[in-house]
Amino acid sequence: xxxxATPADLADRIGHILAEHQGTDGACLLVLQAIQRAxxxxxxxxxxxxxxxxxxSHADVYGVLTFYHDLRRAPPGRHVVRVCQAEAxxxxxxxxxTEQLARRFDVALGDTTKDGAVTLEPVYCLGNCALSPAVxxxxxxxxxxxxxxxxxxxxxxx
Amino acid sequence: xxSATFFVSGDSASVSVGAxxxxxxxxxxxxxxxxxxxxxxxxxxxxYFLEPMFEVETDEGxxxxxxxxxxxxxxxxxxxxxxxxxxxxxxxxxxxLPWLRRQERLTFERCGIIDPRSVGDYRFHGGFLGLERxxxxxxxxxxxxxxxxxxxxxxxxxxxxxxxxxxxxxxPGDVKYICCNADEGDSGTxxxxxxxxxxPFLLIEGMTIAALATGAAKGFLYIRSEYPAAIxxxxxxxxxxxxxxxxxxxxxxxxxxxxxxxxxxxxxYICGEETAMLESLEGKRGxxxxxxxxxxxxxxxxxxxxxxxxxxLAAVPLILSRGAAYYRDLGMGRSRGTQPFQLAGCVxxxxxxEKAFGITLRTLVEDFGGGTATGRPIKAVxxxxxxxxxxxxxxxxxxxxxxxxxxxxxxxxxxxxxxxDDRVDMLAQARFAMEFCAHESCGKCTPxxxxxxxxxxxxxxxxxxxxxxxxxxxxxxxxxxxxxxxLCAMGGLTPMPVRSALRHFPDDFRRSAAAAE
Numbered sequence: 001x002x003x004x005a006t007p008a009d010l011a012d013r014i015g016h017i018l019a020e021h022q023g024t025d026g027a028c029l030l031v032l033q034a035i036q037r038a039x040x041x042x043x044x045x046x047x048x049x050x051x052x053x054x055x056x057s058h059a060d061v062y063g064v065l066t067f068y069h070d071l072r073r074a075p076p077g078r079h080v081v082r083v084c085q086a087e088a089x090x091x092x093x094x095x096x097x098t099e100q101l102a103r104r105f106d107v108a109l110g111d112t113t114k115d116g117a118v119t120l121e122p123v124y125c126l127g128n129c130a131l132s133p134a135v136x137x138x139x140x141x142x143x144x145x146x147x148x149x150x151x152x153x154x155x156x157x158x
Numbered sequence: 159x160x161s162a163t164f165f166v167s168g169d170s171a172s173v174s175v176g177a178x179x180x181x182x183x184x185x186x187x188x189x190x191x192x193x194x195x196x197x198x199x200x201x202x203x204x205x206y207f208l209e210p211m212f213e214v215e216t217d218e219g220x221x222x223x224x225x226x227x228x229x230x231x232x233x234x235x236x237x238x239x240x241x242x243x244x245x246x247x248x249x250x251x252x253x254x255l256p257w258l259r260r261q262e263r264l265t266f267e268r269c270g271i272i273d274p275r276s277v278g279d280y281r282f283h284g285g286f287l288g289l290e291r292x293x294x295x296x297x298x299x300x301x302x303x304x305x306x307x308x309x310x311x312x313x314x315x316x317x318x319x320x321x322x323x324x325x326x327x328x329x330p331g332d333v334k335y336i337c338c339n340a341d342e343g344d345s346g347t348x349x350x351x352x353x354x355x356x357x358p359f360l361l362i363e364g365m366t367i368a369a370l371a372t373g374a375a376k377g378f379l380y381i382r383s384e385y386p387a388a389i390x391x392x393x394x395x396x397x398x399x400x401x402x403x404x405x406x407x408x409x410x411x412x413x414x415x416x417x418x419x420x421x422x423x424x425x426x427y428i429c430g431e432e433t434a435m436l437e438s439l440e441g442k443r444g445x446x447x448x449x450x451x452x453x454x455x456x457x458x459x460x461x462x463x464x465x466x467x468x469x470x471l472a473a474v475p476l477i478l479s480r481g482a483a484y485y486r487d488l489g490m491g492r493s494r495g496t497q498p499f500q501l502a503g504c505v506x507x508x509x510x511x512e513k514a515f516g517i518t519l520r521t522l523v524e525d526f527g528g529g530t531a532t533g534r535p536i537k538a539v540x541x542x543x544x545x546x547x548x549x550x551x552x553x554x555x556x557x558x559x560x561x562x563x564x565x566x567x568x569x570x571x572x573x574x575x576x577x578x579d580d581r582v583d584m585l586a587q588a589r590f591a592m593e594f595c596a597h598e599s600c601g602k603c604t605p606x607x608x609x610x611x612x613x614x615x616x617x618x619x620x621x622x623x624x625x626x627x628x629x630x631x632x633x634x635x636x637x638x639x640x641x642x643x644x645l646c647a648m649g650g651l652t653p654m655p656v657r658s659a660l661r662h663f664p665d666d667f668r669r670s671a672a673a674a675e
Contacts, residue, residue, distance in 0.1 A: 026440035064442060068424035070424040142174050
């Protein structure tokens with residue numbers, strides 16, 4: 001979910017998130033995760049108020065933001081398809097499935113289609129290794145996944 | 159028939175192949191027949207190869223059914239047969255399934271049976287007996303029981319749990335922490351997830367006993383973000399346990415306090431490394447710390463900290479309730495008790511098998527697993543996640559035991575077995591090991607940060623047939639450097655899958671070179 005926010009709205013909601021985490025030990029990652037839940041990504045404008053509120057440097061916060069694969073610095077597509085690239089899924093054809101989906105959406109793994117409809121992302125293990133290959137479509141987990149299943153799910157949610 | 163009780167797994171893997179649709183099909187057909195259906199959402203039995211499936215309560219026990227056609231057809235047939243084995247889709251009594259009967263389910267004894275959202279159901283099935291016992295013991299007595307049980311850390315390193323707890327118990331300071339590592343990032347493993355979704359109070363009980371044993375008042379449960387259902391279930395269970403007096407300021411009137419906070423990971427594999435996890439819990443980049451100091455002495459926020467894996471802590475309640483000897487009498491050598499093994503990848507019968515240590519890999523993969531999913535020959539089994547070795551088919555008679563595997567150049571890790579059929583290209587798998595390390599390295603130490611990138615490049619040159627002998631020697635040299643020079647297991651063990659591929663599947667490295675010529 002991506003929310004387009006005005007600067008005032010952004011400041012207001014980030015202020016609210018920071019207030020919620022006041023007094024929490026080691027809050028930086030928690031705050032960035034909460035901001036992403038609210039906006040779908042972490043807007044650049046969020047760094048300054050977060051750093052200030054947590055008594056951290058801008059670089060500290062930026063360092064956390066760029067370390068974790070989950071945290072986004074740009075909005076994702078309207079739908080996010082994640083395809084597991086790890087060994088158990090490889091053993092069941094995940095590489096081929098990834099190529100099929102990349103071709104179908106005309107997008108490289110890790111990118112968003114030009115029309116902003118779909119982001120195709122790698123993920124390293126969804127814990128569904130006995131039902132490989134595994135994917136998520138907008139957060140919902142699927143096992144024994146095929147190109148058809150992914151397209152069907154996207155059709156159902158579009 | 160006026161009413162019937164059904165059990166359908168609500169485990170995220172079961173749901174990922176249609177368990178929710180099955181619930182709807184049962185409810186609809188029962189309604190049409192005027193039968194009152196009580197549908198309990200349990201955790202998973204670990205019979206993923208049979209999913210989606212459901213169970214019905216009968217006088218003899220729970221009867222299993224597995225749709226072969228549509229779900230509605232299966233449900234209709236089940237009612238028409240009067241819930242009996244006459245139905246084509248009936249699996250028989252669950253307790254009679256050889257796949258389950260041949261296991262030694264201790265940690266997972268309740269998983270798939272109980273309603274994971276109910277404290278009452280947990281209690282009814284023997285839950286909290288270990289904690290009740292622990293409340294009457296001194297910290298030293300609890301630590302002694304865990305030490306005597308021979309329990310070793312299930313995260314991969316196999317360090318004796320009692321020794322770690324004793325260090326924290328003896329560490330000076332008023333503030334201590336229990337940190338449970340549920341950052342189960344290894345491909346081919348899902349036991350932590352299954353347990354958290356299917357029997358969450360067991361983990362709460364184990365963490366609370368660890369707190370009583372070491373004098374900690376606060377626990378953190380670090381769960382990876384890829385497990386949203388486990389996060390939700392654990393948060394629910396923690397609230398329910400607190401409401402029932404099993405957590406909080408005065409646990410069951412004992413005057414002792416302990417509480418647990420769930421923290422969500424953010425997609426970094428390295429945070430499964432204990433010191434990186436501590437950094438992440440402190441809200442920072444998940445950079446590995448140099449040891450010493452040991453986390454047991456200077457861990458979370460610099461305080462003495464127990465860091466244990468989910469399965470380690472989940473084994474503790476049973477040790478307390480049934481005694482150290484009960485647990486210690488299972489297993490082989492210095493590997494005591496049971497290990498939840500996870501059969502994954504290209505395997506016909508994928509799922510969770512809990513057995514005492516010492517079972518051979520072949521029994522797991524062939525007898526339980528039924529061979530490959532494709533029916534083709536097994537080429538390799540990767541044991542212990544992305545940092546574990548690729549074991550060739552001819553070595554599958556090795557026993558699953560920490561020392562026996564280490565001696566043969568492999569490791570048990572978190573007990574995941576990923577099966578590959580004969581179509582796998584081991585050069586590609588070796589390349590992936592390096593690529594994964596480059597992707598997930600925290601970047602603190604050079605052998606891992608740079609070595610993994612160089613590793614990919616060298617393997618690409620071998621694949622392209624460029625001076626293969628020289629580049630193979632270079633790869634060996636790089637593996638030695640990464641093994642000896644890396645700060646943690648990420649860089650230190652990435653050479654294990656690479657070297658096992660080189661040693662046991664040399665043809666795959668020659669073939670690529672030959673094809674390029």
